[in-house]
Amino acid sequence: MKEDIERVVLQSVESIGKKINMTDLPVEVEVGIPKRKEFGDFSINTAMILAKKMGKNPRQVAELIIENLPGEKDTLFRKVEIAGAGFINFFVREEAIVRKLAEITRLGEEFGARGLGNGLSVLVEFVSANPTGYLHMGHARNAVVGDTVANILSASGYKVTREFYINDAGRQMELLGESVFARYRELFGEAAEIPEDGYKGDYVKEIASEIRGLKGDSLLRGERNEALAFSREFAREKLLGFIRKDLEEIGIHFDVWYSETENIHGSGDDGKLGEIKKRLTEKGALEEKEGALWFAGTRYGDTQDWVLVKSDGSPTYFLSDIAYHADKLERGFESLINVWGADHHGHVSRLKAALRALGFDDSRFNVVLIQFVRLMRKGEEVSMSKRSGSYVTMRDVVNEVGADVMRFFLLMRSSESHLDFDLDLARKESSENPVYYIQYAYARIKSLFRKAGEEGAPESDSSLHLLSQPEEVDLVKKLLLYPDIVEDSAELLAPHKIAYYLLEVASDFHTYYNKSRIVVDDLALSGARLYLVRCVQTVLSNGLKLLGISAPERM
RNA sequence: GCGCCCGUAGCUCAAUUGGACAGAGUGCUUGACUACGGAUCAAGAGGUUGGGGGUUCAACUCCCUCCGGGCGCGCCA
Numbered sequence: 001m002k003e004d005i006e007r008v009v010l011q012s013v014e015s016i017g018k019k020i021n022m023t024d025l026p027v028e029v030e031v032g033i034p035k036r037k038e039f040g041d042f043s044i045n046t047a048m049i050l051a052k053k054m055g056k057n058p059r060q061v062a063e064l065i066i067e068n069l070p071g072e073k074d075t076l077f078r079k080v081e082i083a084g085a086g087f088i089n090f091f092v093r094e095e096a097i098v099r100k101l102a103e104i105t106r107l108g109e110e111f112g113a114r115g116l117g118n119g120l121s122v123l124v125e126f127v128s129a130n131p132t133g134y135l136h137m138g139h140a141r142n143a144v145v146g147d148t149v150a151n152i153l154s155a156s157g158y159k160v161t162r163e164f165y166i167n168d169a170g171r172q173m174e175l176l177g178e179s180v181f182a183r184y185r186e187l188f189g190e191a192a193e194i195p196e197d198g199y200k201g202d203y204v205k206e207i208a209s210e211i212r213g214l215k216g217d218s219l220l221r222g223e224r225n226e227a228l229a230f231s232r233e234f235a236r237e238k239l240l241g242f243i244r245k246d247l248e249e250i251g252i253h254f255d256v257w258y259s260e261t262e263n264i265h266g267s268g269d270d271g272k273l274g275e276i277k278k279r280l281t282e283k284g285a286l287e288e289k290e291g292a293l294w295f296a297g298t299r300y301g302d303t304q305d306w307v308l309v310k311s312d313g314s315p316t317y318f319l320s321d322i323a324y325h326a327d328k329l330e331r332g333f334e335s336l337i338n339v340w341g342a343d344h345h346g347h348v349s350r351l352k353a354a355l356r357a358l359g360f361d362d363s364r365f366n367v368v369l370i371q372f373v374r375l376m377r378k379g380e381e382v383s384m385s386k387r388s389g390s391y392v393t394m395r396d397v398v399n400e401v402g403a404d405v406m407r408f409f410l411l412m413r414s415s416e417s418h419l420d421f422d423l424d425l426a427r428k429e430s431s432e433n434p435v436y437y438i439q440y441a442y443a444r445i446k447s448l449f450r451k452a453g454e455e456g457a458p459e460s461d462s463s464l465h466l467l468s469q470p471e472e473v474d475l476v477k478k479l480l481l482y483p484d485i486v487e488d489s490a491e492l493l494a495p496h497k498i499a500y501y502l503l504e505v506a507s508d509f510h511t512y513y514n515k516s517r518i519v520v521d522d523l524a525l526s527g528a529r530l531y532l533v534r535c536v537q538t539v540l541s542n543g544l545k546l547l548g549i550s551a552p553e554r555m
Numbered sequence: 556g557c558g559c560c561c562g563u564a565g566c567u568c569a570a571u572u573g574g575a576c577a578g579a580g581u582g583c584u585u586g587a588c589u590a591c592g593g594a595u596c597a598a599g600a601g602g603u604u605g606g607g608g609g610u611u612c613a614a615c616u617c618c619c620u621c622c623g624g625g626c627g628c629g630c631c632a
Contacts, residue, residue, distance in 0.1 A: 034575070084613090087575070309630085413567090420567065514587090519591050
């Protein structure tokens with residue numbers, strides 16, 4: 001519908017341009033949907049934008065635009081009028097709106113998929129948690145947003161790869177190995193305290209116990225370093241398995257699990273790290289001072305310089321992060337999207353600076369920053385501190401509320417907003433719970449078609465003009481908006497827009513359903529209404545699929 | 556001290572990317588099926604968009620400043 005408006009307005013502006021000899025008039029036409037009904041179905045501010053260039057007042061320009069609309073306007077519009085400072089409001093004929101339902105039917109599962117990505121290959125990297133414990137709700141939000149962004153981009157014509165970067169190098173993994181080994185020794189009556197900042201959760205004991213079952217006391221007798229390495233590797237595999245299973249539980253599957261140790265560090269000092277160091281040196285982007293090797297961030301637009309190699313000769317995380325992202329680009333991905341916790345926001349600019357230094361276009365690298373999640377129960381915050389040893393994991397919450405609720409609640413907020421996850425609300429199986437509100441609309445439609453089947457009332461597009469009630473036209477307009485919503489959420493990497501939209505569709509449908517009986521004796525009317533309801537089903541189904549939420553036949 | 560995010564109805568959050576009288580849910584008040592699923596619907600009340608200034612025909616949105624909350628700030632990851 002919007003495209004129709006855009007098209008006729010462009011034609012009008014073009015013919016005005018010819019008449020007054022100004023062929024360079026701006027061509028963008030932003031078609032908006034007014035909040036108030038008396039301003040019509042669609043409106044444009046084009047006249048106000050053109051007014052300056054043409055040296056006329058906006059209302060005069062608006063008048064010109066209306067006068068020069070092509071003849072097609074009579075089949076499309078009931079009324080076109082000028083309002084306010086120079087808005088042009090379009091009142092579309094109901095038949096013209098309703099006729100567009102055919103497009104939803106024609107496209108089916110493809111409705112909403114516009115293909116603006118044009119096959120561009122995108123690597124979406126998300127979660128990427130250390131394999132040192134269970135996932136918590138912060139990871140969960142990251143996971144669900146990342147997965148849904150990937151779904152949306154994929155539906156929008158991008159070639160998407162989902163990657164989990166396994167941060168299995170460095171101090172955290174060493175601590176994990178030490179913690180597990182300490183617990184293992186305890187099992188044999190040795191007093192072995194786990195390190196100060198080590199891992200104290202019960203799962204560490206369980207892993208230690210498994211190692212005992214597998215190896216007996218043999219780790220006590222061998223080399224300590226080998227025992228530590230074994231403990232670390234064993235725990236790594238175990239915990240990665242847990243992480244993978246938890247993610248699958250909420251419908252998340254990765255195409256690639258990419259190990260830092262294996263793919264970036266390589267063997268010895270010089271794998272990709274050495275190579276990146278060399279390349280940055282050649283670009284003159286490094287400096288030695290105070291015994292360390294620095295990346296000269298200030299020369300590449302960042303606010304400060306950063307250490308790449310510490311004075312003891314070991315690399316920082318930043319160096320391996322540069323190597324990893326250069327590696328991504330060199331694996332052939334044209335665009336990179338990362339989902340990061342907000343506590344990492346300071347890393348965006350320095351990584352971009354480093355990529356520029358290496359000669360990459362840093363606009364190929366984008367980060368979705370996720371603000372924190374607060375778990376709430378009975379109005380109070382539930383502690384999620386990892387250090388306390390006992391904390392609420394993502395797995396706990398999934399067990400309590402289910403995958404659908406988990407996903408939807410984490411998608412309900414824009415990423416840059418803090419999110420309060422209300423466990424009491426999430427547990428409710430009632431209308432208060434927005435997930436069920438949408439799913440109920442879907443199940444209700446399914447039930448309608450069962451009923452219609454029994455009564456031999458088929459859907460049909462032969463009398464769509466009978467859909468003339470305000471609720472029906474509103475519902476159709478809402479459905480036709482879906483591709484715009486998907487496009488917006490793809491461009492802005494903002495999945496919450498789809499969640500909100502689906503709530504609106506469900507609401508409009510419930511309103512309609514309560515107002516009008518769908519399956520009626522008049523077969524023509526019944527057919528038209530069922531046709532509309534089928535389109536609602538298609539949109540709900542497509543939208544829920546993007547969010548990774550099930551569409552139940554019955555509830 | 557510097558940088559980023561946030562501040563919108565009692566509570567939790569939206570707002571077509573600068574558009575017209577700022578919208579939902581929830582909570583509160585009051586209503587609606589002898590017909591397709593009441594996990595539904597309808598109505599009412601609720602606001603100086605944290606304060607102040609500026610840009611603009613038009614500001615929740617952009618700029619400046621102050622207040623409050625969160626996060627980050629060179630040899631941690």
